[in-house]
Amino acid sequence: EYFEERGSDGRDLGYFSYDAESPGLFERNTRKMDMYEYLLWQLGFLRTSESIGRTAEIIIGNLNGDGYLQASIEEIAKTSNVDIKTVEDALSVIHEFDPPGVGAKNLQECLLLQLKPLNLENTLVEKILIEGFEELEKKKYKKLSVKFKITIDEILAAVKIIEGLEPRPGRNYSNEEIIHIAPDVYVTEDSEGKFIILLNDEGIPRIRLSSYYQKLLAKKNALGPEERQFLEEKLSAAVWLIKSLDQRNKTIYRVTESILKFQEEFFKQGIKNLKPLNLKDVARDIGMHESTISRVTSSKYLQCPRGLFHFKFFFSNAIRGVDGEVSSSIIKDSMKELISKENPQIPLRDKELSEALNKTMNINIACRTVAKYREELKIPSHMRRKKWT
Numbered sequence: 001e002y003f004e005e006r007g008s009d010g011r012d013l014g015y016f017s018y019d020a021e022s023p024g025l026f027e028r029n030t031r032k033m034d035m036y037e038y039l040l041w042q043l044g045f046l047r048t049s050e051s052i053g054r055t056a057e058i059i060i061g062n063l064n065g066d067g068y069l070q071a072s073i074e075e076i077a078k079t080s081n082v083d084i085k086t087v088e089d090a091l092s093v094i095h096e097f098d099p100p101g102v103g104a105k106n107l108q109e110c111l112l113l114q115l116k117p118l119n120l121e122n123t124l125v126e127k128i129l130i131e132g133f134e135e136l137e138k139k140k141y142k143k144l145s146v147k148f149k150i151t152i153d154e155i156l157a158a159v160k161i162i163e164g165l166e167p168r169p170g171r172n173y174s175n176e177e178i179i180h181i182a183p184d185v186y187v188t189e190d191s192e193g194k195f196i197i198l199l200n201d202e203g204i205p206r207i208r209l210s211s212y213y214q215k216l217l218a219k220k221n222a223l224g225p226e227e228r229q230f231l232e233e234k235l236s237a238a239v240w241l242i243k244s245l246d247q248r249n250k251t252i253y254r255v256t257e258s259i260l261k262f263q264e265e266f267f268k269q270g271i272k273n274l275k276p277l278n279l280k281d282v283a284r285d286i287g288m289h290e291s292t293i294s295r296v297t298s299s300k301y302l303q304c305p306r307g308l309f310h311f312k313f314f315f316s317n318a319i320r321g322v323d324g325e326v327s328s329s330i331i332k333d334s335m336k337e338l339i340s341k342e343n344p345q346i347p348l349r350d351k352e353l354s355e356a357l358n359k360t361m362n363i364n365i366a367c368r369t370v371a372k373y374r375e376e377l378k379i380p381s382h383m384r385r386k387k388w389t
Contacts, residue, residue: 035067035102035173036060042097048090055080055090059103067102067170068110101169108133114165124148124158136162139386183303185256187267195267197256199249207242209235251288255296258282259314266314267304276318276327321363331357331365332373339379344387350374 033041039060043053058080062071069091071079077087094103100117104110112129115121128136132144141159145152186198216222217231262281265273279297283290297311318325338356342348348356353374354367379385 033173035063035065035099035170038173039063039094039097039102043093046093048093051080051082051086052090052093055082055086056093059087059090059094063103063170065170065174066168067099067104069103069105099166099169099172101166104169107167110167110169111162111165114169120161124150124154125161128155128158129162138383140383181301181308183308184300185252185302187256187260187302187304189267189305195260195264197253197260199253201249204245207238207245209238209242251292251296252300254286254288255282255293255311256302258285259302259311261285263314267306270306271333272330274314274316274327274329276325277315278317279315319363319365319369321361323362326361326363328373331361331363332377334361335370335373336377336379339385342385344385347382347385349382 040057043056043060046053048056055076058076059069059071062069062076064070073084073087073091077084080087091103095113097103100114101110102113104113108129112126115123115126115129120126127148128144132147135141135144135147136159141152141155144155148155182200182202184200186200188196188198190196213231213235217228217235223231259277259282260267262277262285263275265275279290279293283293297315300311302309302311302314313329316327316329319328319331320326334357335353338348338353350370351367354365354370357363357365357370374381
């Protein structure tokens with residue numbers, strides 16, 4: 001009856017804005033094609049046999065987001081119930097599609113596939129990719145110069161062209177949405193320099209018990225046995241949920257409070273003052289089990305004047321130094337700084353990085369530890385960082 005008295009679509013209730021400009025048909029329905037849709041769209045324009053067309057669809061379904069083929073020719077032949085030649089013919093069809101390089105099995109093939117549209121077949125670029133790919137990866141340009149009996153300048157000119165090719169042809173067709181991280185905790189500083197911890201409860205529903213049902217349960221003869229038992233069970237579950245959420249918030253607050261105590265210098269002065277810290281330290285400080293601290297810090301983020309940080313950021317190993325222990329996070333940050341300032345034509349080796357860190361930070365860090373940290377930071381070796389003029 002209520003809805004019969006109202007407007008059919010709720011406009012009279014103010015759910016719609018008459019002032020808002022309605023988007024056009026194309027604005028509402030247009031969506032960027034992803035790589036798979038784009039390749040299938042191109043396949044639809046080709047006149048091929050049914051077996052090749054069906055096999056090509058299966059191949060497209062076995063490409064990763066970068067456009068590389070993840071399954072072997074034999075696996076696709078078995079899945080498609082066709083022979084090897086049919087799979088190879090279908091793959092050759094896809095190799096002609098845009099973006100160039102799609103359907104390759106590895107980086108070398110991906111780059112080679114991009115030469116035909118650029119009219120670079122039977123050139124030095126192709127020769128390097130086929131016969132000198134290993135030296136190219138390691139930037140051994142002098143070795144390539146000797147191997148092909150040409151000048152280093154000719155090698156560098158070819159390398160510059162190769163660097164302009166796309167190593168991940170599918171990435172421009174990705175429809176993946178950017179995930180925005182909402183902090184679980186805010187740490188702010190008041191006018192007196194004291195830090196304040198605020199929990200972000202934006203994503204947590206506000207739960208409260210209904211006073212109506214509480215009053216109903218309080219009346220002795222208002223409910224039958226079954227109804228009373230049902231309400232009591234639901235009330236008990238609701239109380240448990242409220243207590244659990246309250247305990248969760250208290251635990252996050254106490255862990256944050258402990259981190260703030262141990263890492264106060266970081267919050268005041270920055271990463272150079274980050275101290276070594278492990279889960280056991282925090283667990284001991286607040287009287288909780290280490291596994292509880294691990295669960296709390298595994299997927300939580302903290303926003304402070306220094307930026308947005310994963311809780312795990314505040315925990316790091318210790319490296320012994322002359323003046324005491326130094327956090328591995330500080331060492332990694334110093335490594336990045338040294339590498340950013342290095343001469344790109346003579347990049348620092350791991351041994352040289354180790355010596356520089358030991359000297360500037362008064363620590364004793366081994367070359368293998370530097371290599372380990374460099375790999376964790378996804379920084380390539382000195383040979384791969386080297387740039388030629």
